[in-house]
Amino acid sequence: AQKITQTQPGMFVQEKEAVTLDCTYDTSDPSYGLFWYKQPSSGEMIFLIYQGSYDQQNATEGRYSLNFQKARKSANLVISASQLGDSAMYFCAIEGSSNTGKLIFGQGTTLQVKP
Amino acid sequence: DSGVTQTPKHLITATGQRVTLRCSPRSGDLSVYWYQQSLDQGLQFLIQYYNGEERAKGNILERFSAQQFPDLHSELNLSSLELGDSALYFCASSVGRGRNTIYFGEGSWLTVV
Numbered sequence: 680a681q682k683i684t685q686t687q688p689g690m691f692v693q694e695k696e697a698v699t700l701d702c703t704y705d706t707s708d709p710s711y712g713l714f715w716y717k718q719p720s721s722g723e724m725i726f727l728i729y730q731g732s733y734d735q736q737n738a739t740e741g742r743y744s745l746n747f748q749k750a751r752k753s754a755n756l757v758i759s760a761s762q763l764g765d766s767a768m769y770f771c772a773i774e775g776s777s778n779t780g781k782l783i784f785g786q787g788t789t790l791q792v793k794p
Numbered sequence: 795d796s797g798v799t800q801t802p803k804h805l806i807t808a809t810g811q812r813v814t815l816r817c818s819p820r821s822g823d824l825s826v827y828w829y830q831q832s833l834d835q836g837l838q839f840l841i842q843y844y845n846g847e848e849r850a851k852g853n854i855l856e857r858f859s860a861q862q863f864p865d866l867h868s869e870l871n872l873s874s875l876e877l878g879d880s881a882l883y884f885c886a887s888s889v890g891r892g893r894n895t896i897y898f899g900e901g902s903w904l905t906v907v
Binding site: 722724725 | 825836850882894895898
């Protein structure tokens with residue numbers, strides 16, 4: 680069975696600073712995908728970044744980058760130059776080799792950006 | 795805007811009733827997924843359809859059912875509603891059957907009273 684662990688229930692960061700949100704995963708699948716989503720207080724789920732288990736390079740999307748350490752089974756999200764609009768809940772999720780698009784989510788981390 | 799459209803956005807109904815949640819996937823996406831987000835269970839995968847056929851099933855209750863129509867829109871039917879069914883229900887879509895970026899709609903807030 681697959682599992683995602685996000686150990687930081689809440690985080691604070693100063694505006695314009697970088698912040699790392701932790702995510703560790705457990706899977707026995709040889710091939711898998713890792714996703715990060717942002718959920719603002721309004722409720723929608725916004726896709727941020729994707730990392731495939733066989734991707735050679737860490738994924739980056741604008742101010743978002745993924746620190747993927749396969750041997751340690753971690754996929755931490757790094758947000759650079761934090762903005763007030765980054766305040767939200769962040770979810771890490773994994774999709775296994777079943778290729779069904781079934782995502783297993785972690786419990787999420789609430790990020791608050793201070794002005 | 796993800797391109798995934800869900801209606802209604804908010805719904806309040808009584809226990810024992812039945813509701814239907816509707817989803818239009820992004821243009822060109824063949825897969826539709828339904829997820830439930832509640833305070834106690836977190837985000838849970840319910841079911842996936844690909845091009846009209848059921849592809850994967852998660853922890854979906856027997857009181858719940860879904861389908862994907864020929865025009866690729868999908869409906870999630872929730873019947874004999876209980877207080878514990880109160881949750882945010884997400885529809886999501888992707889191009890293929892898996893390992894594609896999965897885009898979520900804004901969700902349908904269901905409150906059962």
